[in-house]
Amino acid sequence: MHKPAPNNSLKTACSTCNLRKLCLPVNLSNIEMARLDDLITRKGVYRHGSILYRSGDKFQALYAIRTGFFKTQILNEDGREQATGFQMAGEIIGMDGISSDAHTCDAVALEDSEVCEIPFNRLEDLSRELPPLQRHLHRILSREIVRDQNIMLLLGSMRAEERLAAFLLNLSQRFAVRGYSPTSFQLRMTRQEIGSYLGLKLETVSRALSQLQESKLINVRNRSLEILCLPGLQACMGKRAR
Amino acid sequence: MHKPAPNNSLKTACSTCNLRKLCLPVNLSNIEMARLDDLITRKGVYRHGSILYRSGDKFQALYAIRTGFFKTQILNEDGREQATGFQMAGEIIGMDGISSDAHTCDAVALEDSEVCEIPFNRLEDLSRELPPLQRHLHRILSREIVRDQNIMLLLGSMRAEERLAAFLLNLSQRFAVRGYSPTSFQLRMTRQEIGSYLGLKLETVSRALSQLQESKLINVRNRSLEILCLPGLQACMGKRAR
DNA sequence: CTTACGGCTTGATATATGTCAAAATTAACA
DNA sequence: TGTTAATTTTGACATATATCAAGCCGTAAG
Numbered sequence: 001m002h003k004p005a006p007n008n009s010l011k012t013a014c015s016t017c018n019l020r021k022l023c024l025p026v027n028l029s030n031i032e033m034a035r036l037d038d039l040i041t042r043k044g045v046y047r048h049g050s051i052l053y054r055s056g057d058k059f060q061a062l063y064a065i066r067t068g069f070f071k072t073q074i075l076n077e078d079g080r081e082q083a084t085g086f087q088m089a090g091e092i093i094g095m096d097g098i099s100s101d102a103h104t105c106d107a108v109a110l111e112d113s114e115v116c117e118i119p120f121n122r123l124e125d126l127s128r129e130l131p132p133l134q135r136h137l138h139r140i141l142s143r144e145i146v147r148d149q150n151i152m153l154l155l156g157s158m159r160a161e162e163r164l165a166a167f168l169l170n171l172s173q174r175f176a177v178r179g180y181s182p183t184s185f186q187l188r189m190t191r192q193e194i195g196s197y198l199g200l201k202l203e204t205v206s207r208a209l210s211q212l213q214e215s216k217l218i219n220v221r222n223r224s225l226e227i228l229c230l231p232g233l234q235a236c237m238g239k240r241a242r
Numbered sequence: 243m244h245k246p247a248p249n250n251s252l253k254t255a256c257s258t259c260n261l262r263k264l265c266l267p268v269n270l271s272n273i274e275m276a277r278l279d280d281l282i283t284r285k286g287v288y289r290h291g292s293i294l295y296r297s298g299d300k301f302q303a304l305y306a307i308r309t310g311f312f313k314t315q316i317l318n319e320d321g322r323e324q325a326t327g328f329q330m331a332g333e334i335i336g337m338d339g340i341s342s343d344a345h346t347c348d349a350v351a352l353e354d355s356e357v358c359e360i361p362f363n364r365l366e367d368l369s370r371e372l373p374p375l376q377r378h379l380h381r382i383l384s385r386e387i388v389r390d391q392n393i394m395l396l397l398g399s400m401r402a403e404e405r406l407a408a409f410l411l412n413l414s415q416r417f418a419v420r421g422y423s424p425t426s427f428q429l430r431m432t433r434q435e436i437g438s439y440l441g442l443k444l445e446t447v448s449r450a451l452s453q454l455q456e457s458k459l460i461n462v463r464n465r466s467l468e469i470l471c472l473p474g475l476q477a478c479m480g481k482r483a484r
Numbered sequence: 485c486t487t488a489c490g491g492c493t494t495g496a497t498a499t500a501t502g503t504c505a506a507a508a509t510t511a512a513c514a
Numbered sequence: 515t516g517t518t519a520a521t522t523t524t525g526a527c528a529t530a531t532a533t534c535a536a537g538c539c540g541t542a543a544g
Contacts, residue, residue: 074391074392074394074395076395076399076480077480078480080395080399080400081399082391082394082395082398082399084391084394084395095383095384095387096384096387096388096391097384098380098381098383098384099381099382099384099385099387099388100388104388104391105391124373124376124377124380127370127376128369128370128371128373128376129370131366131370134366134369134370135366137380138340138366138379138383139340139341140341141337141340141380141383141384141387142337142338142339142340142341142383143341144387145337145338145341145383145386145387145390146338146341146342146346148387148390148391148394149316149324149326149338149346149347149390150316151394152316152324152326152390152393152394152397153316153318153322153324153326155394155397155398155441156324156397156438156439156440156441157318157322157323157324157441158322159500159501160500160501190520190521190522191521191522191523192521196398197398198398199397199398199399200501200502201501201502201503202521202522203501203502203503203504203522203523203524204500204501204502206522206523206524207501207523207524209523210523210524222509222510222511222521222522238318238319238320401530401531402530402531432490432491432492433491433492433493434491442531442532443531443532443533444491444492445492445493445494445531445532445533445534446530446531446532448492448493448494449493449494449531451493452493452494464491464492464539464540
């Protein structure tokens with residue numbers, strides 16, 4: 001695995017960042033925004049395959065993804081792994097580490113990526129002074145809880161094809177929010193990684209994709225994916241109980 | 243379903259609550275503790291089967307369980323349900339509601355239970371003034387994230403018997419922390435509810451319990467459960483990949 | 485005390501997904 | 515650019531869990 005490029009500790013300006021609406025949509029005055037800018041440093045590029053943090057690492061900061069794509073995963077004692085999420089630009093990761101001052105999962109770059117580091121102690125300090133920031137932090141934490149519980153629903157009650165449909169629709173929606181096409185995008189992860197996330201083997205993922213293609217709901221060729229019928233995929237997601 | 247008994251709005255004293263170590267283990271002065279007490283009101287008894295909050299309800303408060311047992315569950319559009327957790331005395335629920343100002347799951351009492359209501363706006367206000375309280379709130383939110391991600395691991399990568407073992411060990415540990423026997427306790431939920439939580443059908447839960455009993459790891463008769471060999475159960479949990 | 489109902493167990497069978505294997509395709513690297 | 519390794523697809527078969535069904539048990543209500 002690669003090492004991240006040397007840390008240039010570039011100062012970042014949230015105030016001028018085009019991801020602000022996604023990442024920290026908080027109403028702050030110019031002065032308050034400057035104080036937020038002051039916390040946050042841009043870290044060097046994380047190359048494809050490199051590790052932002054590892055399970056067990058001391059927790060010190062949250063990370064906002066500026067560009068690129070990450071996955072987070074946890075590992076059993078016996079080596080089983082479970083991808084817990086795929087994160088894209090504008091999303092914040094690392095919140096698992098707050099509870100025990102140590103990260104409980106690994107975060108791996110799936111393509112060359114840049115992140116902003118947000119030292120958590122200083123974020124707590126500032127959020128005591130800026131109620132809107134405090135509120136936003138709580139929302140982010142809660143949103144992660146809701147997200148995880150929806151994955152529990154997926155893993156606990158959906159069949160393979162439904163899981164795939166839900167997964168693709170989720171990606172679609174997140175691309176749409178970022179101004180990309182909701183119906184045509186590149187998968188940044190392998191079938192194996194999709195399977196790890198969805199609780200399926202890679203062969204099952206491949207077969208389910210082929211079936212969705214057979215049903216004319218998607219076109220998939222390697223990593224490039226096209227959704228032919230969003231309503232159809234939505235219908236497929238909620239087909240029948242297991 | 244029953245209605246909760248009328249809200250007597252009894253003031254509660256965290257300062258004298260024997261669950262304080264579990265619920266709000268924060269170092270506060272007497273004056274600070276009094277301010278915390280001031281927020282929190284004891285709500286009436288929730289009878290077995292009654293609902294603390296429902297998906298879609300406006301989010302206004304977190305709830306600390308004083309006595310009893312709850313389950314939380316989310317429902318698909320098509321009626322599929324997924325239990326997202328079982329909560330016991332000293333645990334705090336309702337955090338899913340913060341992100342969108344509405345609850346995203348139902349919380350149902352599995353036995354007659356009492357809760358303390360913690361109005362969230364006021365908790366935010368106070369936590370801006372009391373850094374240790376702020377830190378604790380963040381830890382609670384993060385702990386829920388870690389808990390959920392571990393359930394994702396369970397649902398995504400364990401087989402039925404392993405899921406059961408993990409589930410029973412988790413209960414065991416939580417009873418132990420509360421001063422109850424870690425090896426002998428009552429299940430508060432039906433096989434169906436266990437199955438909903440573990441992503442299994444009730445028949446599979448029943449069979450897996452019988453198998454664990456066959457292996458002399460547990461004794462189970464209806465809702466009463468005895469763990470005969472904790473290390474054995476732990477071993478069973480991490481047997482082999484799926 | 486009796487009856488009724490929901491919850492639980494167990495068996496037989498069906499089915500979805502896993503496992504193993506081979507070939508095709510693509511990506512990575514020298 | 516050529517070579518190798520990784521990823522993906524597809525098939526044949528194995529297996530874990532779901533489904534369906536019947537009977538039992540325990541609790542609650544009459």
